[in-house]
Amino acid sequence: MALSRLMFILALCAPTLVTADPLSDMAGTWQGSGWAKQTQQGPQETVRCRINNSHDGATRTLSLSGRCVVPGRQLEISGSLTGTQGTERITGRWSNPDGIGSVRVVGIQRAGIVAFNFAATDPATGRDMAQNVEWRVSEGTLQLRSTDRKDPTLMMSDISFGR
């Protein structure tokens, strides 16, 4: 477990060919596909997403909205992440009205990576869920990965985006 946490942190620190302002690099329209799981031991489900991000340089805020679909269900998603001047800290909200609702998120941004975590209760299962979320942006690609906070080796989603 400790090893996996370390790997997660290392991943955040890894140098990449990207700018130091990942929030602004995430702006634009993205189409993604991959998979996600509803529970730790649940099955992988095919996911496709289309999101539209806009970045406000003055407030250092990335606003995100879009839709993800799994077979038989559409999920509207939205959120905003705001950087703090002089630090790597970001704060914001993540909203999924059909799922976890609106939750507060806190994280960091660093060369090509935006990472945050959240905790919420899944209304469908009543289970507490807590995940680490990582966005990696580079060269016209965007990667979303999330892991379980209790067991970061447990991948909960993996979605690759392109423009």
Add this chain to the structure above:
Amino acid sequence: MFGGIGFGAERLGLAALRFPRTAWIGAIVLLALIAVSLPRLSFDNDIHRAFLSDSPLSQAQRAYDASQSPPLGTVLIHITSPVALTAAQMARLRDLSLDLEFVGGVTAVASPFVLRTPPTPDAPSGTPLFGPQIDANFNAALMSFDALNTGLPIFVNETLTAMLFSVSVDTNQSTVAEIVPTISAALNQGLPAGLSAHITGEDVISSEIVTGLKDDLIALNLWGALIVMLAAAALLRDLTVAFLAVGPALVGAAAVLALSVWLGYPITVLSNVIPILLLVLGVADGVHLANGLKDSGNVHAAIQTVGPACALTALTTAVAFASITLTGNSQLFEFAILGAVGTMLSFAIVIVLFALLGRTLRLSDRPLPPISAAIAQRLTALGAARPRVTIAGCILLLIVATIGFSQTRAWFPLYQNLPDNSPTLATNDAISADFGGVFQMIVESDGDWETTRALARALEAASGPRTVLSDLNLARWLGRPDVRPSPADMAMLPKAIVDQLRAENGTSRLFVSVPEPMRNKDTLAQFDRVYDAALTAGADRIIGLPTIMRHEAVDLIGQLSLGLLVATLGATAMAAAAFRSVAIVPVLIIPNVLPLMLTGASLHLWAEGQLTPTAVLALTIAFGIAIDDTVHFLSRFRAAQLRGATARQAVSAASLAAGQVMVLTTLLLTCGLCVTLFSDFSPIRVFGGMMIVTLWAALLIDLLLLPALLTWKGAAHGTV
């Protein structure tokens, strides 16, 4: 008291002659209004709204439509492969189904990829049958799902060569007609090579029919008008006469279209025939008037001589239309009002424009073609020479034709309204074979869970496996078939489906996929079997387009037939009142009903004896055409009698004056209507064919039977 058989309506033309400047200004203003209004002409794209009435079924359908929030339309995508689908193709199709979810307005896509195993603690929504990786034995997953006996559709046929996507569309966001091109583009982009896909569904079919009909009707009307113009020039051998005969009638027909804009009535699949009818009657009146002008050399005299008969034909047609309101059928009300008001508007335009143009234009001295007079005289002489035989023969024919007509069957084949080259029909048949059908019968129950279960089981038994969607499917999937799924259980389904299955007031809905009811006798029997099963099992309401087509459209045909009967009686009474003669009633009834019955009976020869709404409308117009000829003939007959002629002399005079024009108009209109025979739509071909049959039947019967009736026993019947 207005004098003459036209109740004085022809005085409108005389007034135009008296005040030509005012009349010209009025005509130009009206033309401008028509020109401005025509671009705003609207067509009713909801084909089944035309068949809704005040019946409990229609009210239930309207209540269902109103309860839809948001209102949903359905697009079906039928994907076929020449060989069984492979795992790679399945993966591509899965991605395609997901991509369709991103199309604006799409709320859900039902496909095999939404199928899941029953829920477990680790997979509270169930495990998808098709995960991110689809392996080669994916059919085993489908078989295992089917073995659960949920009754849910699996959207793939047994040979794995066909798949169905059901795309739900929020029609507040996008109409089905608007979204189809986007879906087509997505299919073109995402469909695996070697597969083909066709789009269908109730709303798609409706849109295809209305769009096709609209284009076809516009083209046919334009070509028909052009051909009538050319035929008039050729037959009348005088361009000015041809213009006088056809020009005002064209304006009159255009005015009726504008009238629909002014009244706020969209053109429907029923009312689109009204302009054609009025064009036909307008041209006939125009030829009679132009011939009268040619004879007298004076437009005032022509209007005084022929105008009353034209006015009476307009009045009888208007009364015929207005009579339809007596059926009390709300869906026919707009049709009747547009027809009645439009007829009088068209007449007013024809008589005024004829007056204005007639006093301006100079006609040649060239006589009408002698062949038309010869035909008319020959037939008239034949009828008058052997009146008893002619009458007996016609009565016999009437009996036979009436029996033949009574053997026609009220039938509403939606598929026949599709263009001939449309692939939709074959797609619908394929969907019926593999997935139950394109159309959705909706069964509503206000009862308890037991009633819903009983209904679902009865419908499954009658309709076949995997064709019924209800709460029971979900209950079986959850492994608790005896327990009604809770709202939490229902939350596992897309909200659009939940809202469909359960109304806000607690009513349960069951959806049955059925073929088009009147596709053939077998599908009709199947529909009736499912319908009866629903009623027997306790359904409170059975609605949906197939039910509307099966019951409301057939009722509509009955109402139209009743309207036709009322119109026949009303127009006959009107004409009898105009001639102030009760004795004339049989003279009007027999020659006018006989062409109608002959045309109706002829449906056995070319339309499998199917009496469709289009056919009944054609019969209504047939009566209008028949009585038009009769009134013109009788008008000339009476004029001759008033000059002191005997019945035989008056018949001969009428034949010469009106008979030859009747022959000419029949030829002229046949030319114009021939374009309908080249239509891509079967109902339009049947409609045009029926009109042509009617025109000739009416002509022959008028020229044979009227002289026989008018000269039989001399004065006893020979005075009008």
